[in-house]
């Protein structure tokens with residue numbers, strides 16, 4: 001159960017977890033992560049927000065799964081593959097403070113989330129944000145899409161965390 005809306009008493013380890021600190025984030029997209037250092041250098045380049053691998057383009061994003069409390073989310077830190085022209089739009093407007101008129105950009109999930117089988121490649125829409133990484137909304141039928149609509153509990157979030165920690 002949440003007490004102050006930020007922390008949850010964990011039924012698995014007994015600690016009080018801050019939801020914001022147990023979110024799972026992928027540092028690299030899967031197809032890049034699996035390469036050797038030499039292959040990465042030969043075929044791609046990456047910084048903390050953008051990645052190019054061969055002729056494919058990726059941007060760091062978050063999938064905001066709603067929690068029961070209003071305006072609170074459990075965010076998966078993921079990479080999203082975009083067509084070149086969409087990645088260019090994201091790049092050119094990355095620092096803009098007003099991105100509300102930019103339509104959502106079609107892309108697909110470039111990480112397979114451990115909690116969601118077959119989630120790599122799911123289609124979605126990227127929403128640029130002025131104050132954070134873009135949000136990515138899955139639009140392809142899947143359990144992840146349903147969780148994005150219906151939300152999860154804090155206990156679910158803790159369980160995701162303990163699968164890898």
Ligand SMILES: [Zn+2]
Pocket residue numbers: 010011012013014015017158162
């Ligand atoms: Zn725990």
